[in-house]
Amino acid sequence: MKLSEKQIEILEILENNSARIPVEDIAKMAELSIEETNEALEKLEELKVLVRYTSVIDWAKVDGHEGVTAMIDVKVAPKRGVGFGEVAQRIYRFKEVRSVYLMSGAYDLSVIVEGRSMNEVARFVSEKLSTLDSVLSTTTHFILKKYKHDGTIFEQNEDDKRIVVSP
């Protein structure tokens, strides 16, 4: 899919700024009118290039919402005709599953699962994931601490270290 320079500009602005940035501000930054910007946004949404406007939340800070995240290496037996797609679909349909990637290397699918407790995730792996027909083995890694997530550093000291006025 070939996008115009301005469409790419808008995507980069969205990627590098808060999802709450007003359309008027995007328009100014991209040197477009508000109508043109709205039009481009609609087009990008329609093309599913702009999939969703998200927020990065550090749930670990919120009492009672800490939760656990596990990254599970899954080896599967691909099926003739449908390859890995079918089993990936069976996995990503579970609402506990946040991401599924097809990997090169020692295993086939990388599955990221979120649950309220270690038990909950363990139950999901033993009861739902490993019992799937094509799943040969699973290796579960629990995440202990998130330092940086999707390009955002959680515990960064963001103070501006510059002096307030300089020539």
Place this chain on the structure above:
Amino acid sequence: MNRTKTYLSKTVEELKPSGIRRFFDLAAGMEGVISLGVGEPDFVTPWSVREAAILSLEQGYTSYTANAGLMELREEIASYMQKSFGVSYSAQKEITVTVGASQALDIALRAILDPGDEVIVVEPSFVSYVPLVALAGGVPVQVQTLKEFGFKIQPEQLEKAITERTKAIMLCSPNNPTGTMLSKSELENIAQIAEKYDLLVLSDEIYAELAYEGEYTSFAAISGMRKRTILISGFSKGFAMTGWRLGFVCAPEAISQAMLKIHQYAMMCAPTMAQFAALEALKTGRTDVEEMKKSYRRRRNYFVQSLNELGLTCHVPGGAFYAFPSIESTGLSSEEFAEKLLLAEKVAVVPGNIFGESGEGHVRCSYATSMEQLQEAIKRIGRFLERRQKA
């Protein structure tokens, strides 16, 4: 007459203290200030560059380098200047690594000026030019650019200021504080005058990496101008390395060697770890520079349009990271405006008159700060203007 002896040099006594100082003191004591008064990037130096400096320390590179700087760094600078700006300088004989572009300015002026020689300083300008000319024994001759011409110097203005004592013209494009960038043909007009009156041009190209409109042209790249140009640049702005204090100066051999003489006696060499950092910046920093430039450009677009909508008319700056809006509609002087805005809404801007008389009626706003801060600053400035209108 019974005068107390001060021991100070007359030249230094006559220097005006920088007007920026007062604003610094005023703003530094306040909490919650949004500062648009900063003349440096909001990015921290890219990690790969910081890491290279750390590594150089770990490996024990803590001694002097050659006076002119690490040979490897000068070679990288030579190839960078060739690739990025199409100007070629010998790493051995024509490039000196300095302590920031500021020191480069200082040794350039000292290398070329005899007492009483005049240097034309195009105004509004960076606050150091005029004092540095005076400290080098020269006479600064300020030529004021006009808002009507987008703060671009007009050849006739230059010509009028030239006397028998004129030795050089000092240029800065993209400019601090106006952000104005001169096009190739505009530089060619200046070149004609330099040729006609046999002048040198000190071209401060520290903002060359941050040029947003059209292609950037180095003054040394103008036909016939290499031999007349002292090209001053550095890593502070484009590579976000202000605190490292690392710049460089390129000039024809005879001038370069004269500058090197001053440099070796007065400075010895630029800091070694900063030189290693700069080396890394040139080798791998390109993508970082491009990313930062894109980000500045978007913020410029947002900020300049927002200022214009508020009625603070502002030309679109071609480079650097400054907007230089007119505040004449408020009926305030630039110092009054800056002070009232700071006290009322805690937004720090720099009064234009600090950069020379022609900056009066304007304030310098740096948009090298986060989008959230810029959005908030626009809100506050809007509120400030509205309240003044009602009053």
